[in-house]
Each structure stands twice: as C-alpha cells, then as structure tokens.
Amino acid sequence: MLTxxxxxxxxxxxxxxxxxxxxxxxxxxxxxxxxxxxxLRECALEAQGYAGQPLSVIAYIYGPARKLRPEVALxxxxxxxxxxxxxxxxxxxxTVGPQQPTTQWTFQGPSQMQHEVIxxxxxxASVKGELRIAIDFPRLVGIDAGFGLFAFTxxxxxxxxxxxxxxxxxxxRKENDVPAVRLSQSRTLRPRCGSSHPP
Numbered sequence: 001m002l003t004x005x006x007x008x009x010x011x012x013x014x015x016x017x018x019x020x021x022x023x024x025x026x027x028x029x030x031x032x033x034x035x036x037x038x039x040l041r042e043c044a045l046e047a048q049g050y051a052g053q054p055l056s057v058i059a060y061i062y063g064p065a066r067k068l069r070p071e072v073a074l075x076x077x078x079x080x081x082x083x084x085x086x087x088x089x090x091x092x093x094x095t096v097g098p099q100q101p102t103t104q105w106t107f108q109g110p111s112q113m114q115h116e117v118i119x120x121x122x123x124x125a126s127v128k129g130e131l132r133i134a135i136d137f138p139r140l141v142g143i144d145a146g147f148g149l150f151a152f153t154x155x156x157x158x159x160x161x162x163x164x165x166x167x168x169x170x171x172x173r174k175e176n177d178v179p180a181v182r183l184s185q186s187r188t189l190r191p192r193c194g195s196s197h198p199p
Contacts, residue, residue, distance in 0.1 A: 007031060008030065008031050008032055008038075009024065009026050009027060009030045009032060010026055010027030010028055010030030010031075011027055011028075012027040012028070013025055013026055013027040013030060014027075024038070026097075028099075030099065031099075032061060033061065033099070033159065033160060034061055034062055034160060034161075035061065036061045037058060037059070037060055037061070038058070038059040038060075038061060039058050039059075067158075067161040067162070067163040068096045068158070068161065068163060069158070069163040069164060069165040070093060070094065070095035070096075070101055070156035070157070070158055070163065070164070070165035071093060071094045071095070071165060072090065072093045072154050072155070072156055072165045072166055072167035073090065073092040073093050073094075073167065074088060074089070074090050074093075074152070074154055074167045074168075074169040075088070075089045075090075075092070075169070076088040076089065076152070076169050076171055077171060078170075078171065078172065079171065079172040079173070079174055080137070080171060080172075080173050080174070081173075081174055082137070082138065082143050082144070082147070082173070082174070082175050083138050083143065084137065085134055085135065085136045085137065085138075086134070086135045086137060086150075086171060086173075087132070087133070087134045087135075088132070088133050088134075088135075088152050088154075088169065088171075089131070089132045090131040090132060090154045090167075091131045091132050093131060093154070093156060093165075093167075095156055095158050095165075096158060096160065096161065097158060097159060097160040097161075099159035099160060100129050100159065101129075101156040101157055101158055101159055102129075102156065102157040102159065103125070103126050103129045103130070103131065103154070103155075103156060104126045104154075104155040104156075104157075105122035105123075105125050105126050105133065105152065105153070105154055105155075106122065106152075106153045106155070107119075107122060107150060107151060107152045107153065108150070108151045109146065109148070109149075109150045109151075110146060110147065110148035110149070110150075113141065113146040114141075117140045117141060118135060118140070118141070121133060121135060121140075122152075131154070133152075137173060144175070146173060147173050147174065147175045148172070148173065149170055149171070149172055149173075150170065150171045150172075150173060151168055151169070151170045152168065152169055152170075152171070153166055153167070153168040154166065154167055
C-alpha cells in the first residue's frame with residue numbers, strides 16, 4: 001500500500017476493507033496525523049464486480065470529532081528535607097492515540113534561589129518527552145539554598161487532536177534536617193549531605 005508502510009502507520013498497524021469502507025488502525029510509532037493525505041497505490045484495490053480494473057484511492061486524514069484531553073497524573077512527596085533528592089513521576093498520565101504527546105515541564109520556586117539548573121533539567125526532560133524527573137537538590141542547588149515551596153507543572157498536548165492537559169504538584173523543601181554545629185559566636189559549621197566530620 002505504501003513505500004514504507006511501517007514508518008507511516010506504525011509497527012503492528014492493521015487495514016480492513018469492507019464494501020464502501022477502508023479502515024486503517026494506526027499503531028504506536030505511526031506518523032499519520034490530521035491534515036495528511038494517504039494515497040493507495042494502483043492495483044492495491046480492485047473495484048468489486050470490475051476485476052482487472054484497479055482503483056487509485058486518495059484519503060484525506062481528519063482528526064476525531066471528539067477531542068479528548070490527555071489525563072495528566074503527577075506523584076511526588078509533599079515535602080522533602082535538605083538532603084533529599086526529589087523525584088516527580090508522571091508516568092501514569094494517559095493520552096489518546098499511538099503518537100507520543102508533546103511534553104512540557106515548568107516550575108515556580110522560591111525567589112531567593114537561582115533557577116537556571118532546574119530550568120535546564122526540565123527543558124531537557126521536555127525535549128526528550130520524559131514523564132519522570134529527578135532533581136538532586138544538595139548537589140545541584142546546594143544544601144543551604146532553595147528552601148520553600150516548589151510548584152512543578154507537567155503539560156501534555158495530544159499529537160492528533162491538539163488537546164492539552166496539565167497538572168501541578170507542590171513540594172515543600174524544608175531546612176529543619178540540616179545539622180549545624182556552632183563552634184564559637186563567629187563560626188558555624190554546616191556539614192554536607194552524606195558526609196561525616198570528626199568532633
């Protein structure tokens with residue numbers, strides 16, 4: 001039917017033909033989208049009752065009438081300590097159709113911290129379409145920086161319908177588990193996460 005049918009319709013696609021109807025089921029990885037034009041090669045079909053007279057069929061692809069939005073589900077701890085890594089999991093999110101949705105991660109954090117590192121992590125996850133992210137706060141942000149509320153948002157856009165779904169989860173990064181040793185009135189030691197210091 002097509003020169004590279006698996007690249008267009010996906011591995012495991014199916015095509016069924018009944019009088020007056022050709023039904024094509026696109027499989028995961030298929031590239032067929034609304035607005036595309038599907039052309040069947042000559043001799044792919046023969047008109048019923050007209051053996052030997054091949055048909056050439058052009059089909060215009062339209063999106064579904066009902067634009068179902070992706071259902072975005074996020075899970076993460078409600079709070080973490082200063083030495084904890086933060087993992088946000090959106091892998092239970094669902095969307096309609098075989099194509100991967102467009103993914104976008106964003107966040108809002110405390111105004112007193114630098115956001116570039118986390119922005120970079122989220123940007124890379126968005127480009128790769130990753131639905132699970134991990135942020136090592138002690139190593140990337142610092143043990144004594146970036147405390148307060150962090151709001152992470154995952155937005156998915158369906159590749160077929162264009163419908164958008166999003167969800168936001170808020171995590172409170174607390175500093176109350178950071179040990180502090182005061183040696184004098186002018187000096188305080190703050191150990192690194194996972195390290196030990198002699199007395």
